[in-house]
Amino acid sequence: MAATVEIPLVGGSADGQLVTVELDPNDRPPLTHHHVGSGGLAEADIYELESIDAQAQQWCYRWRGQAV
Template sequence: MAATLEIPLVGGSADGQQVTVELDPHGRPPLTHHHLGPAGLAEADIYELESLDADGRQWRYRWRGSAV
């Protein structure tokens, strides 16, 4: 079973929510997260991973815009 981590979303329609993501074999989360809107991918927000510390052990997803 893959390791998981909860990462907060900052900005956009999902500001303040958290998502649970699977970590890769090196212990890193995916570089982006597509937060689905009411109409699915047609209204998705794109979030990009940011490191919060020099060691890369704390993360957040920052809103970058809509998918369309």
């Protein structure tokens, strides 16, 4: 079973929520997260991984816009 981590979403409609993601073999989370709202994937908010503290492996997903 892969290791998981909770990462906060910053900005956009899901600001302040946490998402649980699986880490890859190098202990890194996915580079993007698509937060699906009531409109489905066509209106999903796109979040991009951002390092908060590389030494402590702390990240956030920062809002970049809506999928179109």
